[in-house]
Amino acid sequence: MSSGLAAVAKGFQGFARYFGGVLGADAYAKYLEHHQAVGHSAPPLSEREFWRDRTDRQDSNPQGRCC
Amino acid sequence: MAETPDRRSTARGEGAVATDTDLPPSALDEKVREAEDKKWTPGKIALWAAIALLGGVAWFMLAIIRGETVNAIWFVFASVCTYLIGYRFYSKVIERYITRPDDRRATPAEYKADGKDYVRTDRNVLFGHHFAAIAGAGPLVGPVIAAQMGYLPGTIWIIIGVVLAGAVQDYLVMFFSMRRGGRSLGQMAREELGVIGGTAALIATLLIMVIIVAILALVVVNALGESPWGVFSVGMTIPIALFMGVYLRYLRPGKIMEVSLIGFVLLMAAIIGGGIVAETPWGADIFTLDKVTIAWGLIVYGFIAAILPVWLLLAPRDYLSTFMKIGVIVMLALAIIVVRPEITVPAFSEFASRDNGPVFPGALFPFLFVTIACGALSGFHALISSGTTPKLVEKERQTRFIGYGGMLMESFVAIMALVAAISIDRGLYFAMNAPAALTGGTVETAATWVNSLGLAGVNITPDFLAQTAANVGEESIVSRTGGAPTLAVGLAHIMQQFIGGTAMMAFWYHFAIMFEALFILTAVDAGTRVARFMLQDSIGNFVPKFKEHSWRPGAWLCTAIMVAAWGAVLLMGVTDPLGGINTLFPLFGIANQLLAAIALSVCLAIVAKQGTFKYLWIVALPLAFAAVVTITASYQKIFSSTPAVGYFANNAAFSKALAEGKTEFGTAKSVAAMEAVVRNTAIQGWLSVIFVVLSIIVIATALLATVRAFRNRADGEAARGNEDPARPSRVFAPAGLIPTPAERELMAEWDKVPAELRFERAGHH
Numbered sequence: 001m002s003s004g005l006a007a008v009a010k011g012f013q014g015f016a017r018y019f020g021g022v023l024g025a026d027a028y029a030k031y032l033e034h035h036q037a038v039g040h041s042a043p044p045l046s047e048r049e050f051w052r053d054r055t056d057r058q059d060s061n062p063q064g065r066c067c
Numbered sequence: 068m069a070e071t072p073d074r075r076s077t078a079r080g081e082g083a084v085a086t087d088t089d090l091p092p093s094a095l096d097e098k099v100r101e102a103e104d105k106k107w108t109p110g111k112i113a114l115w116a117a118i119a120l121l122g123g124v125a126w127f128m129l130a131i132i133r134g135e136t137v138n139a140i141w142f143v144f145a146s147v148c149t150y151l152i153g154y155r156f157y158s159k160v161i162e163r164y165i166t167r168p169d170d171r172r173a174t175p176a177e178y179k180a181d182g183k184d185y186v187r188t189d190r191n192v193l194f195g196h197h198f199a200a201i202a203g204a205g206p207l208v209g210p211v212i213a214a215q216m217g218y219l220p221g222t223i224w225i226i227i228g229v230v231l232a233g234a235v236q237d238y239l240v241m242f243f244s245m246r247r248g249g250r251s252l253g254q255m256a257r258e259e260l261g262v263i264g265g266t267a268a269l270i271a272t273l274l275i276m277v278i279i280v281a282i283l284a285l286v287v288v289n290a291l292g293e294s295p296w297g298v299f300s301v302g303m304t305i306p307i308a309l310f311m312g313v314y315l316r317y318l319r320p321g322k323i324m325e326v327s328l329i330g331f332v333l334l335m336a337a338i339i340g341g342g343i344v345a346e347t348p349w350g351a352d353i354f355t356l357d358k359v360t361i362a363w364g365l366i367v368y369g370f371i372a373a374i375l376p377v378w379l380l381l382a383p384r385d386y387l388s389t390f391m392k393i394g395v396i397v398m399l400a401l402a403i404i405v406v407r408p409e410i411t412v413p414a415f416s417e418f419a420s421r422d423n424g425p426v427f428p429g430a431l432f433p434f435l436f437v438t439i440a441c442g443a444l445s446g447f448h449a450l451i452s453s454g455t456t457p458k459l460v461e462k463e464r465q466t467r468f469i470g471y472g473g474m475l476m477e478s479f480v481a482i483m484a485l486v487a488a489i490s491i492d493r494g495l496y497f498a499m500n501a502p503a504a505l506t507g508g509t510v511e512t513a514a515t516w517v518n519s520l521g522l523a524g525v526n527i528t529p530d531f532l533a534q535t536a537a538n539v540g541e542e543s544i545v546s547r548t549g550g551a552p553t554l555a556v557g558l559a560h561i562m563q564q565f566i567g568g569t570a571m572m573a574f575w576y577h578f579a580i581m582f583e584a585l586f587i588l589t590a591v592d593a594g595t596r597v598a599r600f601m602l603q604d605s606i607g608n609f610v611p612k613f614k615e616h617s618w619r620p621g622a623w624l625c626t627a628i629m630v631a632a633w634g635a636v637l638l639m640g641v642t643d644p645l646g647g648i649n650t651l652f653p654l655f656g657i658a659n660q661l662l663a664a665i666a667l668s669v670c671l672a673i674v675a676k677q678g679t680f681k682y683l684w685i686v687a688l689p690l691a692f693a694a695v696v697t698i699t700a701s702y703q704k705i706f707s708s709t710p711a712v713g714y715f716a717n718n719a720a721f722s723k724a725l726a727e728g729k730t731e732f733g734t735a736k737s738v739a740a741m742e743a744v745v746r747n748t749a750i751q752g753w754l755s756v757i758f759v760v761l762s763i764i765v766i767a768t769a770l771l772a773t774v775r776a777f778r779n780r781a782d783g784e785a786a787r788g789n790e791d792p793a794r795p796s797r798v799f800a801p802a803g804l805i806p807t808p809a810e811r812e813l814m815a816e817w818d819k820v821p822a823e824l825r826f827e828r829a830g831h832h
Binding site for chain 2: 018020022028033035047053057059063065
């Protein structure tokens, strides 16, 4: 029973991760990954700073939504 | 076959792409990929034969048999099988001969990687993301309105149109933008077509955005007019979004899933609460608003929303909208497959061969093809497919899946909307979608009018109309034009058989109205913002100060101009004595398709400059069709002598009546109404003229560029200069939904590479 439950939980987690990706919820994690990969010496933005910066940049760079 | 890679690299001047020898290859070996592609195992043959057979049977059931009724499941089979065949075969032709992606080249997401705008994104996630950006209320509204002609013309156009036109446009624009570092359609138009073509494309795009935003807003206003439940629940989305915005900014930054779930629960509460509030005397009193008031509310809202910071309103509502979009579409598909409603609407209705339909005027050709824009061919997508998505693509080959496949998905949404709309009683359909000027606005007059149309099998009673209104929790459903309410009734009709029964119909109806309003309000906000920036940049060419986007007076002035422009068209539609939707919706479709013609023109010029003349027809075919349809439609709107069709003919008829001193004429019952018609038709007519002239300029410059490219065939390679230079890729990812065996093998090789080697270290600022 527990293995079946675990499979359901895993499936749900996978779905949640996918859905989060579509919404853009993983943007900070990807930013950190990029930051680490390019080997910056400066520390990365904190989570709060990152999201602030992200929405503030959208103010001057709007993205269309379709009909 | 074997010489393909070499020929390719010389033909495209890409010999410079040398891949890193420390790493596994960043692309499948051409020969391996080709062999895998061309290997037809018995299982594969059987699968595709079965798909073709099922699709064939489904089309046969829809188009040839046409019994008394047809089951909705055949729509699902006909569309899905055709999409699969189009995707597997036609999009591969485009890939092989036109786009010719090269996975050894890095995409902008790799060579411009900044962790913010340019981020390599998993192909399946990006597919969902792109789909959520292109699909909105458009594919839900157009097919409903077009159902006036019967189900078959719309079905054929949506399915065949997407395979040969809509998906081709989306794919090509996305690919070409990706090769150009994610440049926008406007920038590409300027580069490829020169100053005249580029400027015409820019002005046309700006005007088209105004029209599209205005008519989407009109759809919302029509759905919410005299509906306290709808006004309350849609109104509540604003405080919900504000709360989500504050939550994300100050309380728990980045917890997007969490806040979306909270928002979703609040949204459901708002829908249920709306039902309770609308029942109370004070609730009915406060929230029963007429259309003009709602329109003004929307205009004021549109201005404020466009100058508020993105984090406060736009971003959170966008999350909510995406969340609802995916959920609703999955739910609708499930419901249609489970319930499988019987459709009684004829394949071709009585109006298919006439030009005086009450829902939209004009003959099947060309007006059906402009009425259904989104879902078959939508020019607006070119704005999304260029710019945003190309900056996120991981590998070049994935653009076929994301661009072409994403559009197929939107087409499927349009088919489902069509099924939902035609699953309701036909008499009810016409009672809901004809303007009040025809139905008289009450259940009695509407029933009499519908029965007088002489439609086969249609006989409705006032009681039936009143009962349906009561079931969905509305005061009246007569003349609720705009498509959204009809879709909501259809969806409620299907969903109540799936979950909840008649008691839940009112909930499902308002659920549908809510998500359509949500999509549209997001499009209105985003559209106003994008248009404002375009205007600021354009004015900035003369007054440089306007180019500073942070300069408040300039931003506010440009926002006010854009809101005033779409607000004026919206008010014109709301107060139009002729009905609004039926006069303006063709303009929406024409605008959208003209934008498609502009996008395809840019693609045509690019393909010609590549020297790919033999397969130019792949672009030329949809371009020619879009051009013929929209120019014919515009021509008829401008020159037709039938007043219902031609704006100027109508204008002349009403002007003449006024000059003769008449105090009422046609559906206009007062001198003021007659003057309004004269004014509206003049504006609509001149808008049509401007659109079509601008588009002809763009198409002509594209044809010129094509001819020039044909003459300079020998210089074909130099003309590829607008692409960003090729850089070697240092990553690998599969091209489609499911990795092929060869791709799996290569992925396994990459998995063995130590992590510190895998990401590009060079080239960072």
